[in-house]
Amino acid sequence: MPSAFPSFSSRRFDSMRRPSFLLPVLLLASSLSHAEPPELDWLELMPEADRQALEDMPDIVHDTPETDGDFTARGGLKQKSRSLPAVMYSAKTVPALDGREIRLGGYPVPLENDGEGRSTTFFLVPYPGACIHLPPPPPNQIVLVRYPKGFRVDDISLPLWVDGRLRVEKISNDLADAAYAIDASGVEVVEEEGL
Template sequence: MRRFLLTFLLLGCGLVHAAELPETDWLDLMPKSDQKALEQMPEIDHDSPEANGTFTAKGGLKQSKGLPAVMYSSKTVHAMNGKNIRLGGYPVPLETDAKGRSTLFFLVPYPGACIHVPPPPPNQLVLVRYPKGLKLDDIYTPLWVMGTLKVETVSNDLADAAYALDASKVRVVVEADL
């Protein structure tokens, strides 16, 4: 019986996927008050004046007239601090090593975030530190990032983030994951 169960786990569920943490939803990083405010927010018109945003030398997009404050919220969920998670998203490369592997990148909930204005709120951006590095051929390739999440304010020229994650593992999402 024991041998049958082990064989089922290895073959039926897949060894790699069975050992991974359950997926953390991006909304888990946002307080309920922010979730409610986003649900009530009108659609953003990318042809409007605020679509151009107001950039500064540091910190990325700053609050523009006409956009709700929730679009700039850095309110966090403190229960997530120090939690080991698996989060799916898309990379926005920031730093690479000598071999061209991304060692520092933002993880964002949808493809093209930070390229199009406005970027996600800071509590929907995670700075990922991955010293092993990952070769990124396409920023539209979804990733699973696993590691310890920290409530940490990060500000750079591109955007602000309310979380950082020290990644223990990063891998491309495959069809079997879906």
């Protein structure tokens, strides 16, 4: 299972010629106004025991009806087969992450749109096509994102940055079970130079 989302380089501020006594003040003000939350890696959402179990897991065979695109009739991102290792069903979380402002990169699985066709609620997953490939990520690798402003999803294979407050929150609907939620303050498509 693909796990870690690629790390992206942070933005750098151009240096300007200013009086030397203003430089520290300008740098602090600039970094505060342009600060991004700390980037979180997908594997950090899993307790250590789950990470180790994932590393030790044997290869998974993808010979089920869902591989032919029949995932909606089978439940979407929900695990249907009980023959996989227990880590693939894990909703165990990392309590220390609850309430942290974070930045998480991933791929959208749209759920709800506003009247103008912008996605306001979606699942964020660590790899593209998670809604049609088997096995789907475990619940502790699926994050429900609430973004009332909404954004247009033109291509679910384009990576996104989601900034906001992470919550340990169990969510279950017809499509998936998730162990975390983010009330997003910002959502943006990752530009190629950000990879």
